[in-house]
Amino acid sequence: MRIGAIEAGGTKFVCGIGNERGEIEDVISFPTDRPEVTLGKVISYFKDKQVEAIGIGSFGPIDLTPESPTYGYVTTTPKPGWGNYDFLGTLRREFPVPYGWDTDVNAAAFGEATWGAAKGLDSCLYYTVGTGVGIGVYSEGRLVHGLVHPEGGHVLTRRHPDDDFAGICPYHGDCLEGMAAGPAIEARWKMKGHELPPHHPAWEIEAFYIAQSITGAILLNSPKRVILGGGVMQQSQLFPLIRNSVKTNLNGYVSAGEILDHMDEYIVPPGLGQQAGLCGALALGLSALKDQAL
Amino acid sequence: MRIGAIEAGGTKFVCGIGNERGEIEDVISFPTDRPEVTLGKVISYFKDKQVEAIGIGSFGPIDLTPESPTYGYVTTTPKPGWGNYDFLGTLRREFPVPYGWDTDVNAAAFGEATWGAAKGLDSCLYYTVGTGVGIGVYSEGRLVHGLVHPEGGHVLTRRHPDDDFAGICPYHGDCLEGMAAGPAIEARWKMKGHELPPHHPAWEIEAFYIAQSITGAILLNSPKRVILGGGVMQQSQLFPLIRNSVKTNLNGYVSAGEILDHMDEYIVPPGLGQQAGLCGALALGLSALKDQAL
Numbered sequence: 210m211r212i213g214a215i216e217a218g219g220t221k222f223v224c225g226i227g228n229e230r231g232e233i234e235d236v237i238s239f240p241t242d243r244p245e246v247t248l249g250k251v252i253s254y255f256k257d258k259q260v261e262a263i264g265i266g267s268f269g270p271i272d273l274t275p276e277s278p279t280y281g282y283v284t285t286t287p288k289p290g291w292g293n294y295d296f297l298g299t300l301r302r303e304f305p306v307p308y309g310w311d312t313d314v315n316a317a318a319f320g321e322a323t324w325g326a327a328k329g330l331d332s333c334l335y336y337t338v339g340t341g342v343g344i345g346v347y348s349e350g351r352l353v354h355g356l357v358h359p360e361g362g363h364v365l366t367r368r369h370p371d372d373d374f375a376g377i378c379p380y381h382g383d384c385l386e387g388m389a390a391g392p393a394i395e396a397r398w399k400m401k402g403h404e405l406p407p408h409h410p411a412w413e414i415e416a417f418y419i420a421q422s423i424t425g426a427i428l429l430n431s432p433k434r435v436i437l438g439g440g441v442m443q444q445s446q447l448f449p450l451i452r453n454s455v456k457t458n459l460n461g462y463v464s465a466g467e468i469l470d471h472m473d474e475y476i477v478p479p480g481l482g483q484q485a486g487l488c489g490a491l492a493l494g495l496s497a498l499k500d501q502a503l
Numbered sequence: 504m505r506i507g508a509i510e511a512g513g514t515k516f517v518c519g520i521g522n523e524r525g526e527i528e529d530v531i532s533f534p535t536d537r538p539e540v541t542l543g544k545v546i547s548y549f550k551d552k553q554v555e556a557i558g559i560g561s562f563g564p565i566d567l568t569p570e571s572p573t574y575g576y577v578t579t580t581p582k583p584g585w586g587n588y589d590f591l592g593t594l595r596r597e598f599p600v601p602y603g604w605d606t607d608v609n610a611a612a613f614g615e616a617t618w619g620a621a622k623g624l625d626s627c628l629y630y631t632v633g634t635g636v637g638i639g640v641y642s643e644g645r646l647v648h649g650l651v652h653p654e655g656g657h658v659l660t661r662r663h664p665d666d667d668f669a670g671i672c673p674y675h676g677d678c679l680e681g682m683a684a685g686p687a688i689e690a691r692w693k694m695k696g697h698e699l700p701p702h703h704p705a706w707e708i709e710a711f712y713i714a715q716s717i718t719g720a721i722l723l724n725s726p727k728r729v730i731l732g733g734g735v736m737q738q739s740q741l742f743p744l745i746r747n748s749v750k751t752n753l754n755g756y757v758s759a760g761e762i763l764d765h766m767d768e769y770i771v772p773p774g775l776g777q778q779a780g781l782c783g784a785l786a787l788g789l790s791a792l793k794d795q796a797l
Contacts, residue, residue, distance in 0.1 A: 348645070360725070429640065430724070463651060
């Protein structure tokens with residue numbers, strides 16, 4: 210099989226070709242520009258590739274409701290040209306194949322559940338902590354869309370006692386993204402995350418906020434695995450801090466061996482590494498092809 | 504059809520007989536005692552009822568994993584006699600019919616999605632705010648179990664600025680249940696909730712905590728409806744306070760008409776009223792019967 214995959218980020222697009230084993234055979238990447246320029250490049254890339262299906266994991270917000278007249282659109286983004294833009298339709302007109310279409314983080318969750326750290330499990334959460342914070346939700350074998358789609362990065366936070374940073378989310382101030390995304394780290398410490406030493410108090414505070422959100426998400430959704438990706442999570446010292454903080458928060462309340470005894474295997478980095486997003490898009494494309502065959 | 508329904512609460516059991524239209528035709532209720540006494544009464548009730556299936560919505564924690572050797576058990580409860588008790592197996596030995604088995608709050612969510620306030624929708628959250636706080640999660644047409652099952656009532660809270668109450672949850676202190684369940688109201692104000700006048704500042708604080716949890720749950724799961732039941736929610740002055748607080752918290756971030764323009768129809772009381780739990784058990788039983796027929 211030959212499946213197209215598009216990881217459509219707000220900063221960067223990655224396109225690739227892969228197969229049913231999750232192997233990426235070819236890849237190209239370019240900065241996100243206005244939609245006609247960006248999708249022009251996407252279309253030229255896939256032009257001679259003869260893909261059987263295409264999967265797209267997109268920045269958002271996007272319309273995921275199949276019955277909606279704007280299904281497949283990027284909706285209310287302030288990104289120039291992309292507001293109310295028919296992303297999926299533009300591609301569909303060029304390549305009449307089955308499409309998988311979901312958020313970037315849901316795609317990554319699906320990729321991890323298909324070939325990565327949650328392989329064989331019917332639920333997981335995929336966090337990306339980078340320029341923003343996003344959470345993909347896979348529950349009972351299905352990606353969660355609901356009314357719009359998950360936007361868990363904006364959950365409100367309880368303050369770390371040593372932290373008086375106001376937060377930088379234009380909507381919520383001190384929500385998770387406002388307190389813990391890369392730009393929040395930089396605004397708080399006047400240094401980029403990767404410039405802060407691993408034993409800097411920044412990381413304990415960072416872990417506190419991420420762990421608080423994971424605690425809430427475990428309590429609400431009871432995921433079988435929690436996967437933490439994105440640029441900030443390259444700071445591997447965060448993992449033990451986060452695991453300990455989640456354990457302290459839960460305080461033995463959720464009586465599952467995975468949490469009480471095997472936290473190291475429960476809160477983990479992406480099994481697919483930097484390819485979680487692109488493999489996720491591949492998995493969406495593959496799934497669309499299978500659905501069509503039914 | 505003739506379906507048995509059991510709403511198995513920690514304080515009270517309700518058993519009934521219903522049909523495929525969600526109509527309860529007969530009902531009995533008694534206090535929860537030790538399991539052998541309580542299930543003895545359940546068994547005598549159903550003995551001559553010739554039910555085709557039985558649905559159970561149970562207090563927890565319970566084992567919902569079909570592959571588990573303790574599937575159908577109540578697990579780690581401190582309630583005398585019920586810890587590690589084979590609830591489902593005890594009934595199965597008496598009545599060899601298909602069984603639906605889930606948490607009390609998941610059952611209520613399913614009942615509401617089948618015949619109540621979320622009828623026709625493929626997602627909703629069902630809150631009960633009473634002696635404790637529980638949240639049933641129905642997503643993409645499925646009840647969410649995951650690793651164990653949702654325990655969203657224990658999500659950590661951000662403090663109301665005028666509230667210095669320590670919280671009464673033995674695990675987490677000031678989690679949602681510790682701050683907002685009926686006993687927390689009583690401990691904070693030295694009066695039971697129903698004794699507090701509708702304009703007492705208690706209700707604004709109560710709404711603040713419930714709304715905070717709803718905000719987080721909307722962001723994480725994007726449910727199509729949020730249903731608030733349980734004894735505390737009989738205080739109908741809470742609904743507008745909660746809706747306003749959720750709206751303030753989200754601050755326009757989730758761009759959906761249901762939230763921006765129709766909050767009165769989005770955060771609602773149970774459509775099945777006090778029967779949400781029992782009808783939910785009925786819906787579980789009905790679903791088990793249908794699954795068996797496949």
